[in-house]
Amino acid sequence: xxxxxxxxxxxxxxxxxxxxxxxxxxxxxxxxxxxxxxxxxxxxxxxxxxxxxxxxxxxxxxxxxxxxxxxxxxxxxxxxxxxxxxxxxxxxxxxxxxxxxxxxxxxxxxxxxxxxxxxxxxxxxx
Numbered sequence: 001x002x003x004x005x006x007x008x009x010x011x012x013x014x015x016x017x018x019x020x021x022x023x024x025x026x027x028x029x030x031x032x033x034x035x036x037x038x039x040x041x042x043x044x045x046x047x048x049x050x051x052x053x054x055x056x057x058x059x060x061x062x063x064x065x066x067x068x069x070x071x072x073x074x075x076x077x078x079x080x081x082x083x084x085x086x087x088x089x090x091x092x093x094x095x096x097x098x099x100x101x102x103x104x105x106x107x108x109x110x111x112x113x114x115x116x117x118x119x120x121x122x123x124x125x126x
Contacts (some may be wrong), residue, residue, distance in 0.1 A: 010061035012036040026125030028066040052092040072122035079109035
């Protein structure tokens, strides 16, 4: 299978040697996204709710550029800077995905300067 790089100005450009996303066959892989607003190149908001919304908007933009939607997401991995933010994060996260929700792993991680980072895998086959 060939890898097709996904690039969109509607999400932050990579800060290192990685792709925003890749389409490989029937799957779209989105790199871990933080709460950077692609227009301002600054972190969007200080609350977990604001940052979660921006992260998911970044993911949505990359998915759309790769021919997928939030409804196509089958797996997500979430990194929270503080697990005490989980319920507030979860309330926003739940609004972005239709049922059935994707499977998910959520872990506490050291995230300098941000509260949340998320990566996803979407399936766009039949």
